[in-house]
Amino acid sequence: MTGLFISFEGVDGVGKTTQVERLRDYLCGRGLTVRTTREPGGTPLGVALRRLLLEGVAKQSEDGEDGGRGEQSEARGNAQSNAQRNAQCATQSADIAHSADIAPRAEALIFAADRAQHVAEVIRPALRRGEVVVTDRYIDSSLAYQAGGRELTADEVRSLSMWATGDLLPDRTYLLDMDPRRSHARLDHSEDRMESAGDEFQRRTRQAFLDLAAADPARFVVVDAAESVDEVWQTIRADVDQLIADGYGDSRLRAAAGAIAAAATPAPVAAAPALASLIPNSADSADDAADPDDTDASESRERER
Ligand SMILES: Nc1ncnc2c1ncn2[C@@H]1O[C@H](COP(=O)(O)OP(=O)(O)OP(=O)(O)O)[C@@H](O)[C@H]1O
Numbered sequence: 001m002t003g004l005f006i007s008f009e010g011v012d013g014v015g016k017t018t019q020v021e022r023l024r025d026y027l028c029g030r031g032l033t034v035r036t037t038r039e040p041g042g043t044p045l046g047v048a049l050r051r052l053l054l055e056g057v058a059k060q061s062e063d064g065e066d067g068g069r070g071e072q073s074e075a076r077g078n079a080q081s082n083a084q085r086n087a088q089c090a091t092q093s094a095d096i097a098h099s100a101d102i103a104p105r106a107e108a109l110i111f112a113a114d115r116a117q118h119v120a121e122v123i124r125p126a127l128r129r130g131e132v133v134v135t136d137r138y139i140d141s142s143l144a145y146q147a148g149g150r151e152l153t154a155d156e157v158r159s160l161s162m163w164a165t166g167d168l169l170p171d172r173t174y175l176l177d178m179d180p181r182r183s184h185a186r187l188d189h190s191e192d193r194m195e196s197a198g199d200e201f202q203r204r205t206r207q208a209f210l211d212l213a214a215a216d217p218a219r220f221v222v223v224d225a226a227e228s229v230d231e232v233w234q235t236i237r238a239d240v241d242q243l244i245a246d247g248y249g250d251s252r253l254r255a256a257a258g259a260i261a262a263a264a265t266p267a268p269v270a271a272a273p274a275l276a277s278l279i280p281n282s283a284d285s286a287d288d289a290a291d292p293d294d295t296d297a298s299e300s301r302e303r304e305r
Pocket residue numbers: 010011012013014015016017018019186187188225226227228229230232
């Protein structure tokens with residue numbers, strides 16, 4: 001039996017984390033097991049990768065010093081000898097003291113590595129247990145930021161991510177959309193490496209998200225994130241109620257559809273069985289999500305995009 005896989009997407013500060021928490025509380029309150037998680041950083045490996053991606057790597061001066069960040073001695077030694085080699089061969093090398101910290105392709109690979117670990121360690125096991133997985137960012141962030149923002153090709157980034165995940169896509173993606181200049185103003189921390197990529201980068205990223213949503217209306221729901229927290233939540237809640245009532249997920253979710261209808265309807269006792277009877281029986285289609293290492297697994301979530 002499969003669980004239900006939901007992702008939240010959007011540019012920085014649109015309110016994803018806020019709505020992930022609302023959805024978790026709502027579904028937990030109805031007796032479902034909900035696993036909330038995020039990218040990058042949903043696993044111990046991911047936490048280390050997140051630090052690299054958001055804080056960047058220490059710049060090396062020509063004499064090999066690491067700018068005071070105290071990197072591990074082995075890494076420093078390697079970089080130092082590179083710096084020395086560069087100094088001897090100045091015509092063929094960039095000045096590493098002033099080079100960009102992470103190249104776009106390297107960045108895409110690190111996000112994909114984070115996602116591969118995340119799917120293997122957290123998402124697939126939870127879906128196999130029939131849980132609801134709610135992730136704060138997933139593959140569409142790579143398509144929007146690394147393809148839209150950094151201007152790698154969408155095909156490259158998609159192939160990389162689909163390989164990393166064994167083609168696992170969410171059942172539903174909520175795209176919280178608003179002008180990044182306004183959403184960034186909501187942030188109460190200093191900008192990280194991605195957030196400080198510039199207005200034009202953020203504009204391209206937002207547009208890429210909107211293009212992705214337009215191309216896959218069955219998976220995406222676009223929500224106006226400039227509305228209040230409550231208004232945004234009401235839109236999501238209405239959709240998730242419908243999603244569950246329509247029969248996504250396993251029998252526990254179908255049972256929950258009755259509970260949700262009961263909570264929302266003044267005459268719940270009569271309404272719940274009627275709703276349950278509308279939900280298709282998915283006993284023969286529901287199975288494990290596809291696993292790159294499990295050739296017998298269902299392909300219900302393996303959708304080519
Ligand atoms: N609809 C809203 N209206 C006004 N403020 C909001 C709204 N939603 C969230 N906020 C506030 O905006 C800030 C950012 O919200 P949140 O952390 O949920 O965004 P996010 O999209 O997860 O950000 P990030 O991309 O940096 O992880 C928080 O202070 C939050 O309370």
